[in-house]
Amino acid sequence: MAVITIDRRTFIIGASAFFATNAIADSHITVPDDLLSWLREEITDQPGLRSPEVTGPVPDADARRLAEFGVFIARQWGMDGEFSDLTTDLTSYLIFFKAAESPSYLNEYEEMAAVLRELEARVASREQAFEIMAFWKMSPEASNLTRVGRFRQLVFREFAYYIVSQGGFKRFKPMKNYFGYRGGRFTQADLPYRGLD
Amino acid sequence: MKDARVAVVGSGVAATTVADILLRSSAASHVTMFEAGSRVFMADYRSWLDFVTKDLRPYADGLDKKLDIEGDEDLFRVRDGRLMVVGGSTVHWGGWCPRFKPEDFSLKTNTGRGLDWQFGYEELAPYYAKAERRLQVAGNSNRDDPPRYGKRFPVKSVPLTQKDGPVVQAFEELGYLNFGNLPIARNKGCITTGTCKYCPVQGKYDATMDLKPNSERFRLKYNCAVVEILMERKTKASGVKWYNWMTGEGDNEPFDYVFVCAGALESAKLLLRSTMHWREGLGNGTGHVGRHLVSHPLIRADGVVPKNPEAFEQELDFPTLECREFDTPLYQPEGKFYFVRDGRDHRIDFANELINGRSVSELEKQLVDRVNFRLSGFVEEFESEGNRVEIAKGTNKFGLPRTRIVYATHELTKKAKEKWISKMGEILRQVGVEGDIDPINYNPRCDHATSVCRMSATAAEGVVDGNCKVHDCDNVYVVSNAVFPNVAAVNPTLTLTALAIKVAESFS
Numbered sequence: 001m002a003v004i005t006i007d008r009r010t011f012i013i014g015a016s017a018f019f020a021t022n023a024i025a026d027s028h029i030t031v032p033d034d035l036l037s038w039l040r041e042e043i044t045d046q047p048g049l050r051s052p053e054v055t056g057p058v059p060d061a062d063a064r065r066l067a068e069f070g071v072f073i074a075r076q077w078g079m080d081g082e083f084s085d086l087t088t089d090l091t092s093y094l095i096f097f098k099a100a101e102s103p104s105y106l107n108e109y110e111e112m113a114a115v116l117r118e119l120e121a122r123v124a125s126r127e128q129a130f131e132i133m134a135f136w137k138m139s140p141e142a143s144n145l146t147r148v149g150r151f152r153q154l155v156f157r158e159f160a161y162y163i164v165s166q167g168g169f170k171r172f173k174p175m176k177n178y179f180g181y182r183g184g185r186f187t188q189a190d191l192p193y194r195g196l197d
Numbered sequence: 198m199k200d201a202r203v204a205v206v207g208s209g210v211a212a213t214t215v216a217d218i219l220l221r222s223s224a225a226s227h228v229t230m231f232e233a234g235s236r237v238f239m240a241d242y243r244s245w246l247d248f249v250t251k252d253l254r255p256y257a258d259g260l261d262k263k264l265d266i267e268g269d270e271d272l273f274r275v276r277d278g279r280l281m282v283v284g285g286s287t288v289h290w291g292g293w294c295p296r297f298k299p300e301d302f303s304l305k306t307n308t309g310r311g312l313d314w315q316f317g318y319e320e321l322a323p324y325y326a327k328a329e330r331r332l333q334v335a336g337n338s339n340r341d342d343p344p345r346y347g348k349r350f351p352v353k354s355v356p357l358t359q360k361d362g363p364v365v366q367a368f369e370e371l372g373y374l375n376f377g378n379l380p381i382a383r384n385k386g387c388i389t390t391g392t393c394k395y396c397p398v399q400g401k402y403d404a405t406m407d408l409k410p411n412s413e414r415f416r417l418k419y420n421c422a423v424v425e426i427l428m429e430r431k432t433k434a435s436g437v438k439w440y441n442w443m444t445g446e447g448d449n450e451p452f453d454y455v456f457v458c459a460g461a462l463e464s465a466k467l468l469l470r471s472t473m474h475w476r477e478g479l480g481n482g483t484g485h486v487g488r489h490l491v492s493h494p495l496i497r498a499d500g501v502v503p504k505n506p507e508a509f510e511q512e513l514d515f516p517t518l519e520c521r522e523f524d525t526p527l528y529q530p531e532g533k534f535y536f537v538r539d540g541r542d543h544r545i546d547f548a549n550e551l552i553n554g555r556s557v558s559e560l561e562k563q564l565v566d567r568v569n570f571r572l573s574g575f576v577e578e579f580e581s582e583g584n585r586v587e588i589a590k591g592t593n594k595f596g597l598p599r600t601r602i603v604y605a606t607h608e609l610t611k612k613a614k615e616k617w618i619s620k621m622g623e624i625l626r627q628v629g630v631e632g633d634i635d636p637i638n639y640n641p642r643c644d645h646a647t648s649v650c651r652m653s654a655t656a657a658e659g660v661v662d663g664n665c666k667v668h669d670c671d672n673v674y675v676v677s678n679a680v681f682p683n684v685a686a687v688n689p690t691l692t693l694t695a696l697a698i699k700v701a702e703s704f705s
Binding site: 077078097137156157158159161162163164165168171172173175176179181183187191193194196 | 242243246249250251335352353355356357359361362365383385386387388390391392397508510512513514544545547548551552554557560564
């Protein structure tokens with residue numbers, strides 16, 4: 001059994017934990033050899049989306065699992081609650097649009113949900129599976145043809161930009177507006193950004 | 198003029214303005230608009246999501262490729278500038294809408310360089326006001342340089358941001374008092390998403406907003422390059438030859454009038470390849486088509502203030518503060534300068550930082566530890582002898598001839614760039630910047646290119662007259678930045694729109 005160091009910069013989510021972000025710096029998770037090789041296994045030879053022309057709704061269970069992953073990383077960064085409307089419903093919105101229209105992520109999302117599902121079965125908890133897929137600091141970085149690399153590219157990275165833009169940036173007080181945030185009209189009395197008095 | 202069949206080449210702001218006015222006034226019975234590029238769906242939510250999450254721009258196929266250009270492209274940038282799609286370069290423009298200043302219309306009289314316009318600022322001023330309404334420009338109606346003659350902006354100005362504050366203070370301390378809200382095409386629908394390169398609600402004007410649905414009187418033919426203007430005789434065009442690169446179809450189609458409303462480079466190139474009865478190209482009897490190429494060198498200065506207790510950070514995607522202190526007759530002989538406080542590129546990319554393992558607390562600390570300030574501006578460029586655009590061998594994906602650029606920077610412009618970079622550095626020091634000030638010196642880009650079909654009193658000096666009609670040709674007009682006799686120091690789009698309104702109303 002190999003010992004894999006996960007460079008954790010944030011808490012692992014707990015069922016009802018209060019997430020004081022960044023309070024924990026170092027932590028270790030042991031990952032079996034077979035899991036390591038499984039994560040790094042190439043699952044495609046196509047860097048781009050596979051079957052982008054196939055559109056449609058992501059199966060409910062898959063969409064829910066991916067949406068929960070989105071909420072998980074928002075909480076890790078302290079970007080839930082007052083800072084964001086990021087709920088499973090809103091994350092589901094992103095998933096829906098990316099799958100319903102071409103170039104569609106339907107095929108990819110189904111596979112990435114399956115990766116999460118299988119990983120969950122191999123580790124102690126769903127949260128641990130989420131953490132590995134989000135925050136495991138790989139060295140060297142896995143290519144986007146592998147399970148973990150592809151997940152990072154198509155799910156983690158895009159969700160991260162979505163989370164920050166949908167209000168997560170407000171975690172960085174006193175910011176009021178940011179790239180991708182629909183702050184409101186500049187003609188309104190309460191400016192949607194910090195104005196010059 | 199009634200019942201005229203009109204061909205409009207291009208689908209950017211000049212093209213849609215001309216088409217709209219000719220159809221409304223019934224000066225044209227039918228308008229056919231030809232656009233070499235493809236259609237991009239604007240305000241499409243999925244496209245916007247891809248922009249936010251992947252930085253994908255849905256119009257990227259409309260940009261030039263390296264192989265499309267030859268010559269001095271590294272000195273005069275064609276790629277990344279213009280956009281060949283329905284709506285033209287307005288689809289990705291920033292929306293800055295300053296007017297030219299009165300002195301810009303008399304460059305030759307004032308400095309001996311270039312040419313004067315065939316009319317002055319006062320004559321164009323009413324059309325500027327109409328252009329501001331068309332583009333829904335937000336601006337401060339109380340600022341009167343250049344003079345507004347009481348005409349108000351249609352949308353109130355975008356208030357300055359908190360981060361503008363230190364720069365405003367520096368301006369005041371240095372006595373540079375000609376500053377204020379940047380006039381910018383942000384309509385009342387703007388919801389300040391910060392994604393202005395692809396807006397989810399069309400809160401920024403783009404020319405597709407003025408496109409009428411295909412009807413009995415209007416046709417939009419996209420993916421269709423106009424290959425040549427056909428001539429019945431030297432003084433009269435008979436139509437255009439077009440080619441659809443997507444379907445392979447093509448035709449010689451008759452028209453009573455042709456309005457060339459493409460960007461500067463393609464407008465000149467179309468005249469150059471229209472050689473029926475004009476051996477050197479339509480309107481090129483005296484060799485001015487494609488010549489006199491100028492644009493705007495973009496210069497920047499960056500610096501860091503090593504403390505930021507108020508957590509200043511870029512919250513809007515577009516600048517709000519402009520300065521015209523050096524855009525005055527005093528500086529015209531050496532090349533005027535117009536600038537803004539910019540900062541989009543310095544915004545902390547929180548998502549990317551977090552993805553790459555930086556912690557929230559590290560980013561919180563960064564936010565208050567230091568702050569970047571950037572000033573960016575345009576220098577009025579003078580023509581270097583021999584600057585021109587030409588037709589190169591081969592075609593691009595749109596069926597248009599490849600582009601050859603011959604370009605050198607005028608010595609005066611080189612000096613002006615150095616001077617104004619230094620001036621921005623002085624202002625940044627006043628803001629509180631410590632350490633190095635990073636000067637960034639970009640070569641001119643083609644989306645602001647002008648003068649390659651310049652306006653003149655006679656054919657001996659230029660290509661079109663004061664109404665933008667090609668000299669010695671009765672029914673071909675060029676309505677494009679190409680006809681500007683000079684480039685001034687500010688963005689050309691508002692002036693182009695005003696000119697298009699003037700020409701179309703005059704025609705009507």
